[in-house]
Amino acid sequence: MTAAAGQVGADAASRSAPGDAARARLVHVTTSPATLGFLRGQAAFLRGAGFGVQAIASPGPELRAFGDAEKVPVHAVAMARQIAPLRDLAALWRLWRLLREIRPAVVDAHTPKAGLLGMISATLARTPVRVYHLHGLRFITTSGWKRRLLRLTERISCGLAHRVLAVSPSVRDIAVEEGLCPPWKIAVLLGGTVNGVDATRRFRPQPESVRTAARSAQGIPHDALVVGFVGRLARDKGIVELALAWRELRADPRLHLLLVGPVDPTDMLPRELLADLGADPRVHMTGVVDDTPPRYAAMDVVALPTYREGFPQIALEAAAMGLPLVATAVSGCVDAVRDGVTGTLVPARDGGALAAAIRRYLRDPALRAAHGAAARRRVLAEFSQDAIQEAHAAEYRDLIERAARARSSSRLARSGAEGRR
Secondary structure (H helix, E strand, O other), rough: OOOOOOOOOOOOOOOOOOOOHHHOOOEEEEEOOOHHHHHOOOHHHHHOOEEEEEEOOOOOOOHHHHHHOOOOOOOOOOOOOOOOOOHHHHHHHHHHHHHHHHHHEEEEEEEEHHHHHHHHHHHHHHOOOEEEEEOOOHHOOOOHHHHHHHHHHHHHHHHHHOOEOOHHHHHHHHHOOOOOOOOEEOOOOOOOOOOEEEEOOOOOOOOOOHHHHHHHHHHOOOEEEEEEEOOEEEEEHHHHHHHHHHHHHHHOEEEEEEEEEEEEOOOOOHHHHHHHHHOOOOOOOOOOOOOOHHHHHHEEEEEEEOOOOOOHHHHHHHHHHOEEEEOOOOHHHHHOOOOOOOEEEEOOOOHHHHHHHHHHHHHOHHHHHHHHHHHHHHHHHHEEEEHHHHHHHHHHHHHHHHHHHHHHHHHHHHHHHHHOO
């Protein structure tokens, strides 16, 4: 199920009963509470499997909502997403104190900043098992000092972790090639992703009535052709290239563009581009939406012209909904899309190639249906949420057992040394 696990350090003094994974405390740490949405259902699953799950993130309504939905304790610790030395030191101190109080058996840290702060604080708190979840590699699309700094933080996080879990094979390969993490320490659970997708209950093809209602709510005719995007409206998601492609495609009067997600203030799009999209009557911008399946139901083809990914959730969701995806041939996307089978991969930052691939689907309903059906079959076979969640439970149990054995071996070694004195 995973690559060979590495030796868990001898500093792993268990806070739970030795070897007793069933009662172990597991703490997830992430910078933004919105990121906890990727663990939807998993925390409750692990709690049902006997783990004492808790979560730490920056304060916000999403943190409280996650705790209420998953029925787990949550703790607010302000963490800046960007580099902020004084605020980072304050967050590190608060995390250390909180972990000393909770005394977890496992800390699983997500996202670069929380990974760094979480792994340092968990090391200082002598947490028995430290896991760094590698959701993606931000430095890939940066240069200069920022790239060097981001690589350094990733190396520190990976170095302090007992286990690194990459969300996709391509991210794992890059991490190893870049020297961020030795191959024996980093693994991909099953086919990848942090939580799979609920393709049997939540994300599944919808009745025509749902499709019609979703289109009507956005002012889209029932017989229109709709290209969709779900996610942050940001430069690194390729929205500039999507806007360029739209300029080519919009000559077809039947075509509409549905953009589901918020404008990202940390990676702002050009003001003129946003103004042009907002002024176009056939471009529909929904902002933040919690219930996305009806919006997918309104679409005919989904576009993801991103510059980098870990494992794009939009790809799993679109596939589960039976929709073909046009994505860029970058990390994460190459794992999520089987080119020419479940969707189409195009070069990054190429609006013309993006437009051509989308146009091919729009002109060929049979191709849309075939690739959409193949995508759904693959998701059901390889990315079951239940299977991914059980894989995480098994991984945590294995790491806890290794920590207990390391602790026992350390005690025996100390006893033997004392006996020889």
